[in-house]
Amino acid sequence: MALKPEGEPVSTIKLKYIKSYTDRLGVRRHYFNKLGEPKTALPGLPGSRSFMAAYQACLDALEAKQPRKASARAPKIIPGSVDDVALRYYASAEFKTLAPITQATYRNEIDKFRREKDKNGNPHGPKAIAMLDRRGVKALISEKAETPGAANKRMRTLKLLIKVAIDEELRTDNPTIGIRPLKVGDGEGFLVWEEHHIEQFEHHWPVGSKPRLALALLLFTAQRRSDVVRMGRQHIRDGMMAVRQQKTGAYLDIPIHDDLAPVLDAVTVDIPAFLLSEHNKPFQPTSFGNWFGDRCRDAGLPKGFNAHGLRKAACRRLAESGCSTREIMAVSGHKTIEEVERYTRSADQRKLAMAAMARLKR
Numbered sequence: 001m002a003l004k005p006e007g008e009p010v011s012t013i014k015l016k017y018i019k020s021y022t023d024r025l026g027v028r029r030h031y032f033n034k035l036g037e038p039k040t041a042l043p044g045l046p047g048s049r050s051f052m053a054a055y056q057a058c059l060d061a062l063e064a065k066q067p068r069k070a071s072a073r074a075p076k077i078i079p080g081s082v083d084d085v086a087l088r089y090y091a092s093a094e095f096k097t098l099a100p101i102t103q104a105t106y107r108n109e110i111d112k113f114r115r116e117k118d119k120n121g122n123p124h125g126p127k128a129i130a131m132l133d134r135r136g137v138k139a140l141i142s143e144k145a146e147t148p149g150a151a152n153k154r155m156r157t158l159k160l161l162i163k164v165a166i167d168e169e170l171r172t173d174n175p176t177i178g179i180r181p182l183k184v185g186d187g188e189g190f191l192v193w194e195e196h197h198i199e200q201f202e203h204h205w206p207v208g209s210k211p212r213l214a215l216a217l218l219l220f221t222a223q224r225r226s227d228v229v230r231m232g233r234q235h236i237r238d239g240m241m242a243v244r245q246q247k248t249g250a251y252l253d254i255p256i257h258d259d260l261a262p263v264l265d266a267v268t269v270d271i272p273a274f275l276l277s278e279h280n281k282p283f284q285p286t287s288f289g290n291w292f293g294d295r296c297r298d299a300g301l302p303k304g305f306n307a308h309g310l311r312k313a314a315c316r317r318l319a320e321s322g323c324s325t326r327e328i329m330a331v332s333g334h335k336t337i338e339e340v341e342r343y344t345r346s347a348d349q350r351k352l353a354m355a356a357m358a359r360l361k362r
Contacts, residue, residue, distance in 0.1 A: 015046060015055060017032055017033060017034045017058070018030060018031070018032065018033070018042075018046065018055075019031050019033040019039075020046075028045075029041065030042045030045075030046060030051070032054075032055060032058040034062060037062065040054075040058050042054045042055055042058075078126050078128075080128050080129060080130060080170050081125065081126050081127060081128055081129065082113070082114055082124050082125050082126070082127055082129055082161060083114055083125040083126060084129075084170075085129050085161050085164050085165050085168065085170065086110050086111070086114060086125075086161065088164060088168055089110070089160070089161075089164045090107065092164070099246060099247045099248065099249065100246070101226045101246045101247055101285065102247055106160070108286075109153055109154075109156070109157045110157055110160070110161065113154065113157050113158075113161075129161065129162070129165045129170055129171060130165070130170060130171045132158075132162070132175060133175050134175040134176075134179075136175070137158055137175050137176055137179060138179065140154060140158065141154055141155050141158075141179070141182075145182070148181075148182035149304075151181075151182050152181040152182055155176070155179065155181055158176055159176045162174050162175065162176055191304040191305050191306075191309045192309055192312040192313055192316060193305060193309050193310055193312070193313035194313075197301060197305060198215070198219070198313065200299060200300060200301060201215055201296065201299045201301065202215070203299075204298065204299035204300065205295065205299060207262060207263055207266055208266045210275065211292070211295040211298075211299075212263060213263055213264075213266070213267065213274060213275065214228070214275055214288075214292055214295070214307075215310065216259070216260050216263040216264075217231060217260070217274065217275070218307055218310035218311060218314070219310050219313060219314050219317075220256075220257040220259060220260040220314070221241055221243070221254050221260075221314070221331075222254075222311055222314035222315060222318070222328075222331050222332040222333075223243060223245070223252075223254075223311065223332070223333070224245070224246070224247060224285075224308070224311060225285045225288050225289050225292075225307040225308070226246045226247065226285040227243055227244075227245055227246055228275070228288075228307070229273065229275055229282055229283040229284070229285055229288045230246075230273060230282065231243070231273060231274055231275075232271065232272055232273045232274055233264075233267075233270075233274070236256065236264075237253075239255060239256055240253040240254060240255055240256065241253070241254045241255075241256055243333075245333050248333060248335060250333050250335075252330075252331070252333050254331055275288065277291070288307070289306060289307050289308075292306065292307050293305075293306050293307075311332070312343075314331075314332070315328055315332055315340060315343045316343050316346070316347070318331060318332075318343070319343035319344045319346065319347035320347045320350070322347075323344075324344070325337055325340050325341055325344050328340045328343060328344070
């Protein structure tokens with residue numbers, strides 16, 4: 001900033017924290033006046049050398065009083081590191097066009113990996129993405145082998161980071177190609193509830209309890225937990241549950257099943273959502289998943305049975321009742337046929353096997 005000579009008024013300069021007024025003698029006075037700090041009189045006119053020198057001294061004193069802000073800067077990101085790749089991905093158009101719930105899921109998984117440490121206590125974030133080879137990928141997945149679901153999440157995270165690194169020309173090869181996910185339950189990452197699992201849960205949690213309400217909403221709407229936690233009586237219209245899926249943005253009208261209706265009727269309090277947390281607020285999807293998992297353990301179900309498994313169970317029931325792939329998609333909101341076809345194939349195989357054995361008996 002060019003300084004004005006002493007005595008020349010500068011009416012166009014606007015400086016932060018400056019308060020001015022004219023005293024009873026007609027003299028214009030100027031003060032450095034930040035809220036919560038004592039006022040400091042400034043000499044000369046705004047823009048003059050003496051004024052600006054005093055003004056800068058006040059700014060320096062103010063910054064010196066705020067060492068915490070200065071030290072709270074984000075750590076330096078090493079170019080070409082896992083941290084660098086993650087931040088590039090978050091800034092990409094690909095990430096920004098994802099649904100908010102998907103963004104949160106991917107960010108949580110990636111940031112968790114960045115913070116996790118190796119056996120020497122070093123976090124993965126600052127490590128060079130170009131140094132990750134096939135053996136390293138297998139070793140990282142093996143660390144989670146006792147919990148296949150967590151191992152597969154890490155695999156997905158590594159595949160994503162490597163893809164971004166290739167797109168950003170930080171490496172040319174993909175060491176994750178050909179490495180298959182671990183099998184969990186039905187091979188799709190979540191255990192599918194069978195009828196005896198559902199009966200066991202219902203026996204433990206009667207109609208009128210919040211866990212039974214959660215199970216009924218999941219099972220008879222076939223929706224994700226992110227959609228179930230937002231459902232309330234305001235979404236019921238003409239015997240339908242009106243749903244806008246958070247992940248896909250799709251609008252669905254799902255007929256209320258005869259077994260769901262009495263469970264909903266048991267909710268007599270006027271509340272913003274059928275399922276409220278202990279703080280009487282609608283659940284967040286992750287906290288709901290954790291809460292529902294604990295209720296499954298209370299009912300005696302082993303670890304691995306969760307809310308997403310009930311979405312799969314709902315699709316299984318629809319397939320076993322003879323619904324076509326398109327009919328199942330109309331309820332679940334799946335976007336691709338491949339996601340749903342395995343349910344119809346499984347149901348068709350079971351029917352054909354039963355018919356074949358019946359013929360053999362005859």
